[in-house]
Amino acid sequence: MKQERIQVQKVNLLKMDQHDLNIFMKRYGIGFVLLGMFIVLSVASPRFLTVLNLSNVLTTVSINGLLAMGMVFVITAGGIDLSIGSMLALGSVTIGLIMNATGSIFLACAGSIIICALFGLVNGFLVAKFDMFPFVVTLASMLVIRGVSYVMSGGYSFALAKPEFAQIGLGKLFGAIPFPALIFVIITLMAFVLLQLTKFGRYVYAVGGNIKSATASGVNVLWTRIGTFVIMGICAGTAAIIMTARINAAQPNIGTGYEVDAIAACVIGGTSFSGGISTIPGTFIGVMIIGLIFNGMNLIGISSYWQIIMKGLLIIAAVMMDKFINRKN
Amino acid sequence: MHKNAGSENNSYEFILDCNDITKQYGGTQALNGVQLKLKKGQVHALIGENGAGKSTLMKIIGGLVQPNSGTVFFEGKHYQAKSPVEAINAGIAMIHQELNPQPYLSIAESIFLNREDNYKNIPILNKKATNERAVKVLKKFNISLNPKIHMEHLTLAQIQMIEIVKAVSTNARLILMDEPTSSLDSEETEHLFNTIRDLQSKGVTIVYISHRMDEIFDVCDSYSVFRDGSFIDSGNISDVTKNDLISLMVGRVVKNIFPKVECSIHDVVFRAEKLCGKGFKDISFEVHAGEILGITGLVGSGRSETMESIFGLNPLNSGKMYLYEKEIRIKNVRDAMDKGIAMINEDRKEYGLCLFRSITENISLPSLRKKHKGILINQKKEKEECNEIASKLSIKMANIKTDAFSLSGGNQQKVVVAKWLMDRPELIILDEPTRGVDVGAKAEIHSLMCQFAAEGMAIIMVSSELPEVMGMSDRILIYHEGSLNGEITRSEILSGKENQETILKKEFGGR
Numbered sequence: 001m002k003q004e005r006i007q008v009q010k011v012n013l014l015k016m017d018q019h020d021l022n023i024f025m026k027r028y029g030i031g032f033v034l035l036g037m038f039i040v041l042s043v044a045s046p047r048f049l050t051v052l053n054l055s056n057v058l059t060t061v062s063i064n065g066l067l068a069m070g071m072v073f074v075i076t077a078g079g080i081d082l083s084i085g086s087m088l089a090l091g092s093v094t095i096g097l098i099m100n101a102t103g104s105i106f107l108a109c110a111g112s113i114i115i116c117a118l119f120g121l122v123n124g125f126l127v128a129k130f131d132m133f134p135f136v137v138t139l140a141s142m143l144v145i146r147g148v149s150y151v152m153s154g155g156y157s158f159a160l161a162k163p164e165f166a167q168i169g170l171g172k173l174f175g176a177i178p179f180p181a182l183i184f185v186i187i188t189l190m191a192f193v194l195l196q197l198t199k200f201g202r203y204v205y206a207v208g209g210n211i212k213s214a215t216a217s218g219v220n221v222l223w224t225r226i227g228t229f230v231i232m233g234i235c236a237g238t239a240a241i242i243m244t245a246r247i248n249a250a251q252p253n254i255g256t257g258y259e260v261d262a263i264a265a266c267v268i269g270g271t272s273f274s275g276g277i278s279t280i281p282g283t284f285i286g287v288m289i290i291g292l293i294f295n296g297m298n299l300i301g302i303s304s305y306w307q308i309i310m311k312g313l314l315i316i317a318a319v320m321m322d323k324f325i326n327r328k329n
Numbered sequence: 330m331h332k333n334a335g336s337e338n339n340s341y342e343f344i345l346d347c348n349d350i351t352k353q354y355g356g357t358q359a360l361n362g363v364q365l366k367l368k369k370g371q372v373h374a375l376i377g378e379n380g381a382g383k384s385t386l387m388k389i390i391g392g393l394v395q396p397n398s399g400t401v402f403f404e405g406k407h408y409q410a411k412s413p414v415e416a417i418n419a420g421i422a423m424i425h426q427e428l429n430p431q432p433y434l435s436i437a438e439s440i441f442l443n444r445e446d447n448y449k450n451i452p453i454l455n456k457k458a459t460n461e462r463a464v465k466v467l468k469k470f471n472i473s474l475n476p477k478i479h480m481e482h483l484t485l486a487q488i489q490m491i492e493i494v495k496a497v498s499t500n501a502r503l504i505l506m507d508e509p510t511s512s513l514d515s516e517e518t519e520h521l522f523n524t525i526r527d528l529q530s531k532g533v534t535i536v537y538i539s540h541r542m543d544e545i546f547d548v549c550d551s552y553s554v555f556r557d558g559s560f561i562d563s564g565n566i567s568d569v570t571k572n573d574l575i576s577l578m579v580g581r582v583v584k585n586i587f588p589k590v591e592c593s594i595h596d597v598v599f600r601a602e603k604l605c606g607k608g609f610k611d612i613s614f615e616v617h618a619g620e621i622l623g624i625t626g627l628v629g630s631g632r633s634e635t636m637e638s639i640f641g642l643n644p645l646n647s648g649k650m651y652l653y654e655k656e657i658r659i660k661n662v663r664d665a666m667d668k669g670i671a672m673i674n675e676d677r678k679e680y681g682l683c684l685f686r687s688i689t690e691n692i693s694l695p696s697l698r699k700k701h702k703g704i705l706i707n708q709k710k711e712k713e714e715c716n717e718i719a720s721k722l723s724i725k726m727a728n729i730k731t732d733a734f735s736l737s738g739g740n741q742q743k744v745v746v747a748k749w750l751m752d753r754p755e756l757i758i759l760d761e762p763t764r765g766v767d768v769g770a771k772a773e774i775h776s777l778m779c780q781f782a783a784e785g786m787a788i789i790m791v792s793s794e795l796p797e798v799m800g801m802s803d804r805i806l807i808y809h810e811g812s813l814n815g816e817i818t819r820s821e822i823l824s825g826k827e828n829q830e831t832i833l834k835k836e837f838g839g840r
């Protein structure tokens with residue numbers, strides 16, 4: 001009797017009835033894994049739960065975080081984008097070339113975002129218009145984009161004309177919040193609004209959930225699918241700015257393998273690979289879990305090779321959980 | 330003459346003897362204690378309306394589905410196939426209505442898939458030996474195709490022949506054919522019949538499912554009739570007429586009571602003029618405000634295809650459409666929606682719902698564009714409107730945020746109806762609105778339709794279920810093989826001038 005009342009109170013506290021709670025658990029159950037990691041790491045290392053370390057974690061995950069925020073749109077609409085690692089390189093080279101030619105940091109950053117968005121548009125157009133497999137299309141554009149960045153840079157890294165650009169990677173707002181972390185958080189909020197509160201977001205879910213039903217409901221499937229790839233491009237172009245600022249040089253050979261971590265973050269965060277199911281908070285949690293594996297193991301002093309194994313195992317666990325939850329498929 | 334080829338030598342009377350077969354899918358009784366008895370070497374027609382349970386029984390015999398109860402004896406021995414492989418090993422092959430060939434395998438590889446030849450003691454394929462074997466079996470059927478040709482280059486009829494060859498090469502003594510002629514032209518059909526007669530002379534028994542009466546009288550020796558999941562009658566084809574069989578198939582009087590409310594019928598809302606497209610030609614009709622226009626015909630007769638073209642899902646080849654006497658052009662679904670046309674597709678799971686999204690999201694999807702200005706969704710307004718319509722249609726649900734998946738068939742269908750009522754349409758097309766829906770929900774959907782009519786909408790209802798069409802429609806159009814073959818008014822039905830038998834006759838191409 002007493003127990004029952006306690007339970008009801010708990011549920012009321014979260015302003016949810018039992019049913020909402022079930023949905024919440026299904027969507028955000030992975031959050032408890034993150035919570036568990038937090039507790040274990042806090043106990044294991046006194047250096048973990050400090051403002052400095054946590055803002056370090058946010059800074060480290062910011063690049064993967066931005067990529068994951070784009071990737072979640074693409075995967076939710078039933079696609080995949082393998083070309084984002086190459087986009088980072090293209091963005092970097094573009095920043096360097098524009099900055100050294102015009103001396104404008106703003107133009108350089110805009111250039112990175114625009115060129116990546118354009119390649120996203122091409123990816124999306126090929127996938128949606130000709131109904132080609134996104135895996136194959138973006139595999140090909142991964143090569144093309146990488147090649148373009150080598151051609152544009154002549155194959156060499158080069159220094160940037162504006163040393164203050166590095167502040168985007170190093171600087172802190174009010175001396176406390178690192179800019180990369182700030183950008184990541186802002187983009188996450190924007191992604192949340194776009195995917196979960198707008199009509200476009202709703203169409204993304206509908207297209208990924210059942211493309212035929214979306215068509216029969218009058219959804220513009222073509223532009224919805226293209227849109228997700230453009231968003232991916234914008235996120236990749238933004239990530240390229242942070243990455244270039246942190247390296248403080250334009251490099252055509254960066255970004256290899258970054259698509260893997262972005263996809264991993266989405267999947268760990270509960271994004272269904274068959275499309276139609278995902279949340280931005282879930283993806284954020286996925287990004288943080290990957291970041292903590294790296295950060296935590298370093299703090300505890302476990303060989304960094306193990307973090308790769310852990311990441312792999314975690315993806316399998318997450319996909320199994322996805323299968324289990326969506327077994328009704 | 331060929332009817333009793335050698336049956337007296339065997340210890341069993343029937344090569345296949347099914348008794349009291351029952352099968353339930355969820356709450357629906359697909360088969361209710363049916364029997365099927367076949368004599369060796371016969372071609373046996375299995376007939377019944379859509380949903381009579383023919384295909385279910387075929388699936389049970391073919392090992393695709395397990396019965397809930399009943400016994401099957403094959404060649405005198407107890408038979409129960411848990412998979413298609415077991416059925417094939419026992420000597421029963423099935424030729425499906427939808428052929429699924431392996432496009433990139435050669436004819437020989439397809440015939441001997443899973444039975445390939447190896448070189449002696451080495452696990453490497455001996456293609457030459459397989460090809461030679463293929464030539465031998467093809468020769469038996471006078472097929473002169475090169476066995477090295479890939480399946481993708483064959484016509485549908487040829488693929489079907491290869492399926493039959495494959496069945497015979499597995500030493501099948503019983504072949505089940507589910508509407509084998511549905512995609513064949515008359516010449517190919519004749520060729521198939523010659524093959525069937527040839528098989529028969531070799532002592533093979535055949536179950537032949539078809540909606541085409543002429544074919545049944547052409548090639549079959551005996552028949553069984555199913556209706557609503559029950560066995561009705563069987564006998565020799567030579568003892569009956571086409572009309573006898575149709576009466577047996579229909580049998581019942583209209584026993585379901587439909588809540589049809591007579592509404593006053595107003596002006597023409599929608600008019601179609603000589604619509605042609607894939608699967609239909611020269612379709613002209615009109616539908617008035619307040620009217621329920623019933624459309625019926627056999628499955629595959631072009632009814633749904635026409636509706637999908639009107640709604641912009643498939644292109645029209647030619648023809649004109651008018652809404653309130655103004656010509657309209659519809660290139661895609663959005664055009665149709667903007668003109669005030671809504672369509673509830675026959676395939677609820679494919680075209681109706683995103684099963685793993687919430688009821689709210691499903692209901693509001695088509696109307697988001699108009700109802701919410703700007704890019705943001707007004708969550709509160711959305712929830713209120715969805716709740717309102719859900720309670721209007723009395724959708725039974727735990728919560729409006731639950732997945733559509735968790736609902737019963739009837740409630741899922743109501744969600745689909747709700748989707749299209751958010752934005753009041755001028756013309757609403759319902760394709761099989763009560764398929765897979767329990768009796769209670771069915772009646773509710775029917776009274777909703779009457780309500781729409783009373784509100785002045787024009788309604789087109791496509792249905793295979795004759796009692797439903799007859800009970801609900803003000804007028805009925807009958808399709809036969811892609812064209813309209815007759816129009817019936819409500820008064821003709823009420824006066825008894827037209828009934829299920831006459832409608833079914835028209836569906837089969839009669840006058």
